[in-house]
Amino acid sequence: MKATYHQYMLEFKRPSGTSRGVMTEKETWFIVLEEEGKKGIGECGILRGLSADDRADYEEKLQWTCENIHLGEKALWETLLEFPSIQFGIEMAFLSLKSQNPFLLFPSDFTNTVKSIVINGLVWMGEASFMKQQIEEKLADGFNCIKLKIGAIDFEKELELLHFIRTHFSAGQIEIRVDANGAFALNEALDKLIQLNQFQLHSIEQPIKKGNIEAMKALCEATPFPIALDEELIGVFSLEEKERLLQKIRPQYIILKPSFVGGFRGTQEWITLAEKYNIGWWITSALESNIGLNAIAQWTFLQDSKMPQGLGTGALYTNNIDCPLEVSQGQLWYNKAVKWNSIF
Template identity: 65%
Template sequence: MKATYKKYILNFKRPSGTSRGVLTTKETWFIILKDGEQFGIGECGILRTLSIDDRPDYEEKLKWVCENIHLSKEELLAELTEFPSIQFGLEMALKSFEAIHPFQLLPSKFTKGEDKIPINGLIWMGEEKFMHEQIQQKLEQGFSCIKLKIGAIDFEKEIALLQSIRKKYTATQIELRVDANGAFSAEQALEKLQRLSELNLHSIEQPIKQGQHQVMANLCQHTPLPIALDEELIGVFSVTKKEELLQTIQPQYIILKPSLIGGFRGTQEWIDLAEKYNIGWWITSALESNIGLNAIAQFTYTKQTNMPQGLGTGSLYTNNIESPLAVKGEFIQYIPTEIWGVHSILK
C-alpha cells in the first residue's frame, strides 16, 4: 500500500463571517491510500488559527504518516496525538481503504439511503439584513432548529434579530441555538446570558474564550441558559484531562467536531464521558469538504441520536467534492445512486 497527501483549497460561495473574522477560502488536506485498483481517502480538516495542530510542522507530519504507513494503526495514531485533524484523516483513509465501497465507511440504513439525520440550519454573521435573509431562507426550507453565530455585530442588534424570530415563532415551533465563539467578556457574560435567556433559546455555545475554566464553571453553575462547550475541548488529549475538564466546568452540553478533537476515537471518548456525567452532546462538522462531512455523518448516524446535529456545511463551497450527500428540508441524507467526483484528487 502506498500513501500520498494532497492540499486542496475550498472556495466559499460568499464570504462567511465568524467572530474570528470573515472566511473566503478554507484549506484542507487529503490522505490517499492506494494498492493497485483499491484506494482509500481521508480528509485532514485543519482550521487555521483554531485547530491545535495549526503548526509549522503540519505538512511535515503528513509526510511522515505517508512514509510510515507500514506501521500499525495504533503506532501511527499514538504519534499523531497532538495532530487531531491528521488522526481523523488517517482513521478515515484506513476505513475507506478497508471498506467494500470506499465512501461507505460505516454501512447502515443511512448509507443505503433508507434513513436520514436531522440537522440545524446555520446562519452566518453579517449585516442585520443579510442575517434576516438567511433566517427566512432556512425557515422556508423547512428547518425547525436554527443556529445563529453571534458576537460580530452590536449585541443589541443581535437581541433585536432574535426577538423578531420569537415574535413570529414560539420555542416549540423553532428551536434557536446561538454560538458566541468566545466573544463575550468574562465580566459581561452572565448579564448577556440573562438577556438571551428571555428569548427561550435552546443553548449558547462557548460564551467566553476557552481556557478560563473556573470562570466557565461559575457561568455553567449560575447560567439561566444552557451552555455548550466547543473550543474548550480543543487540545485536551488524554481521557484523564477530558474527565477533569468536564468535572470542573460541568457544562450542560458539549459540541463535538471530530477534526478538532481526534476523529472517531477522540469523539467517542468525549461521548462516553458526557454520558457518564449526564451531559448532553451533539456532533458538528468543521467546514470540511464532503469527504470529511461524509465520514462525520456516517459516524453520527451510528450514535442514533434524535437531536439536530450540525452537519449542514456541504453547500458552502463553489468547488466542493461532488457527492451523494444531500440536504433536503431539515435532514441530511446519503443517496447511494449518486456518484463521487474524486477523480482529480486521486490522480
C-alpha cells in the same frame, strides 16, 4: 502500501463570518492510500487559527505520516495525539481502503437512503439584513432548528434579530441555538446570558474564550439556559485531561468536531465521559469538504442521537466534491443514486 498527501483549497460561495473574522477560503488536506490496486482517502480538516494542530510543522507531520504508513492505523493514531485532524484523516483513509466502496465507510439505513439525520440550519454572521435573509431562507427550507453565530455585530442588533424570530415563531416551532465563539467578555457574559434568556434559546456555545476554566464553571452554574462547550475541548488530548475538564466545568452540553478532537476514537472518548457525567452532546462538522463530512455523517448516524446535529455545511463551497449528501426539509440524506465525483 503507498501513502501520499495533497492540499486542497475550498472556496466559499460568499465570505463567511465568525467572531474571529471573515473567511473566503478553507484549506484542507487529503491522505490517499494505495494498496493492491485499491485506494482509500481520508481528510485532514485543519482550520487555521482554531485547530490545536495549526502548527508550523503541520505539513512536515503529514509527510512523516505518509512515510511511516507501514506502522498501521493504531500506532499512527497514538503517535499523532497532538495532530487530531491527521488522526482523523488516518482513521478515515484506512476505513476507506478496507471498504468495498472507498466512500461507504459505515453501511446503514442512512447510506441506504432509508433514514436521515436531523440537522440545524447554520446562519452566518454579517449585517443584520443578511442574517435576517438567511433566517427566512432556513425557515422556508423546513428547518426546525437554527444555529446563529453571534458576537461579531452589535449585541443590541443581535437581540433584535432574536426578537424578530420569536415574534414570528415560538420555541415550539423553532429551536434556536446560538454560538458566541468565545466573544463575550468575562465581566459581561452572565448579564448577556440573562438578556438572551428571554428568547427561549436551546443553548449557547462557548460564551467566553477557552481556558477560563473557573469563569466557565461559574457561568455553567449560574446560567439561566444551557451552555455547550466547543472550543474548550480543543487541545485536550488525554483521557485524563478530558475527564478533569468535564468534572470541573460541568457544562450542560459538549459539541464534538471529529477533526478537532482526534477522529472517531477521540470523539467516542468524549461521548463516553459526557454520558458518565450526564452531559448532553451533539456532533458537528468543522467546515470539511464533502469527503470528511460524509465520513462524519455516516458515523454520527450510528450514534443514534435524537438531537439535531451540525452537519449541513456541504453547500458552502463553489468547488466541493460532488457526493450523495443532500439537505432536504432540515434533514441530511444520503442519496445512494448519486455518484461521487472524486478528485483523486
